[in-house]
Amino acid sequence: MSHNWILFIYTIVVCASSILFDQTSSPVLLSVIGILYIAVHYAEKRLVAATVLQMSLLIVFHWLSQMDWCLPLYLAQMGKQFYKIRKINTASAVSLLYTITYALISFTYMPYSLYGMITILFTSFSCLIFAIMFYRYIHVIEDQTQLLDNEKKHLTTHDSLTGLYNFEECHRQLDQLVQAKKIIALVMIDCKDLKSLNTTNGFHGVNRILKQAAQLLRIMFPDALFISRYGGDEFAIVVESRDSERTTNMISQQLALEFPKLTGIEINYGMAFYPEDGVSKDDLIFIAERNLYNMKRESWLKREEHMLRSEKLRVVGELASGMAHEIRNPLTTIKGFLQLSKADNYNIGPWYDLIMDEITRMSMLTAEFLQFSRPHATQFKIHPIQHCIQRVISLLDSETGRLGHQILFDAEPQPLHMLMDQDKMLQMLLNLIKNAFEAMPDQGFVHIRLYVDNGSAVIEIADTGSGIPEEELDKIFLPFYTTKESGTGLGLSICHKIVQDHEGTMEVESVIGQGTKFIITVPIAQPEGTGCDMAASEPYVS
Structure with missing residues (x-):
């Protein structure tokens, strides 16, 4: 001694x-x-x-x-x-x-x-x-x-909150079981949305839930070789598995049905079996985590699908509500005129023009609504963007002269092509330029630029009108939102949808008293064969 x-x-x-x-x-x-x-x-x-x-x-x-x-x-x-x-x-x-x-x-x-x-x-x-x-x-x-x-x-091998094995001891125990060639199943568990409960239940509330989850796992798997808190809201369970199919059914029954029912917490889990899935500790952990990730991904996709479906229903409800409101106004007007005509011995002469105007307004509204909401057969082909813009300028030539406006068009020297439905693109450009005309009470300029940025074609349409207030910029693409007395509120929504259908983006910039600029970015496509050789090498003035 x-x-x-x-x-x-x-x-x-x-x-x-x-x-x-x-x-x-x-x-x-x-x-x-x-x-x-x-x-x-x-x-x-x-x-x-x-x-x-x-x-x-x-x-x-x-x-x-x-x-x-x-x-x-x-x-x-x-x-x-x-x-x-x-x-x-x-x-x-x-x-x-x-x-x-x-x-x-x-x-x-x-x-x-x-x-x-x-x-x-x-x-x-x-x-x-x-x-x-x-x-x-x-x-x-x-x-x-x-x-x-x-x-x-105990403190070095166990988690202080739940009393289960910690991360390091989980690896150590699993390695010992593999070295001893035990036929086992490793289950990795992840509690869904537990972190989000921090905001509602607080830190201590989530800790209490984790303790309850750990205690419930002990009760549900009394014959487990060990149970571990793998980290955060993740757990690991190792059980003996003589029959992998039977073990899978048992674990799925407990974790997919019983555990959420008793705790109110849904979980994702992944399993790996020794020696079928791997002959080392790291192999088993990799397979189990991969299966856990796949289940997380499937769960996330289902949730996204559900959210998308809910969002679609919400949008449909808003469109239906807006449509009902817009149609109810002219119907009320027509009803009033008909009631007046009844009192005047069914003479609708004094109100005929007004009634027809309201009917025309309803027809235009329903036509635009159908165009906005119903999918149409599209004919996508590769066309030069310059041709499309110049055709719109030609179509508006008479109106441009009548109002006293000018259209300036600057384009790249070489033609830029894109895969487009030409009619839809024409409609979109016509709507935007007409809106620019309406935004300029006096004579003004509409400046159109076409150029390449980061491999995409960019179309800028800028006017010298009164501009859009900043608080309204986020609303202008919403269906039925309009500041015009006679507008339907669907024009810009339709333009935005057309751009999205062409896998592009639309942005807007505006300064009160100086004007508004719409920026459309669309993907460039390679022309088929020689394509079209028409280009605007010089500014085009109408």
């Missing part, structure tokens, strides 16, 4: 004192026994029955030295044995044996007197009491040390 040097020093002190004070009759023999006693302590791991030999040499050493100073050696000898003795009865018997031995040897050299006898008995009894107390003290310390070691081990 590491404290043998204390016995070494104390034995030398007792031996030297006995010789110095002339207490021993055989100084040489005493020295030899003392040396042997120390040597046995240092070589005790290599000797059979070292404790019996140490006890025997101590008795001889005490008898030869004839000094009570040997008492600490007895106590030290008992202390060394107490580290190996776990039962209190055995420790008491050993203590009593050493005490009686010490007392008997002390009687051999102590002069007979009542005081001497009482002193020996008191010293022996004190030695016995001290030995028992020392034994209990040693094992209390050992028990506390063992308890702290166990607690430390």
Whole structure:
């Protein structure tokens, strides 16, 4: 032991004192026994029955030295044995044996007197009491040390919140099972939307849910080889699996049906089987995480599909509501005029034009609504964008002259082609330019630019009109939103839809008092054969 040097020093002190004070009759023999006693302590791991030999040499050493100073050696000898003795009865018997031995040897050299006898008995009894107390003290310390070691081990291998194995211990346990060639199934579990509950339930609320989930997993899988909190809101379970199909059905039943029913939390999970899916720990984890990801992806796609369906229903509801509102107004007007005509002996002459205007308005509204909402057969072909813009300018030539506006067209030197439904593109450009005319009460300019940016064709249509207020820019593409007295609110929505059908984007910029600019970005296509060689190399003015 590491404290043998204390016995070494104390034995030398007792031996030297006995010789110095002339207490021993055989100084040489005493020295030899003392040396042997120390040597046995240092070589005790290599000797059979070292404790019996140490006890025997101590008795001889005490008898030869004839000094009570040997008492600490007895106590030290008992202390060394107490580290190996776990039962209190055995420790008491050993203590009593050493005490009686010490007392008997002390009687051999102590002069007979009542005081001497009482002193020996008191010293022996004190030695016995001290030995028992020392034994209990040693094992209390050992028990506390063992308890702290166990607690430390538990903290390093278990999750502090749920009490399950932590990430590192999960890998360690799984590796041991694989090394032992256990036929197992690894299940990786991810709780859906648990992080979002932080905002509603708070941090402590989510922790409580995690504890409940861990406790429920223990109940649902009592025969699991281990259950681990893999990290965050993820868990890992390892179960024995003699029949992979049966194990899959059992786990799916518990996790897909029972767990959400009891906790209100839906989960994703992925499984991997040893040795079918992999022969190493990392293989099993990879397969299980891949299957978990696939289930997450399927769940996410279903949710997106549901959200898209809900969004479509919401849009349909808004369109239907807007359409009903827009049609109800002219119908109310027509109804009023018919009621007036009844009072005038069914003479509708004074209101005929107004009634026809309202009917025309309803026809135009329903036609635009059908065009906006109903899919039409499209004829996509590759055409030069310049041709399309120049044709629109030609169609608007008379109206441009009548209103006193001018159209400026700047284009790339080379033709830019795109896959388009030419009629739809013409309709979109006509709507935007007509809107520009209406936004300019006085004579103004409409500037059209066509250029290439990041591999896409960009069409800019800018006017010098009054502009659109910033708070209305986000609403102009909404169906039925209009600032015109006679508008239907579907024109820009139809333009926006046409651009989207051509896989493009439409943006708007506007400054009050300076004008508005629409920016349409569409993909460029390679022309079939030679294509069209008509290009606007110089600015076109109408």
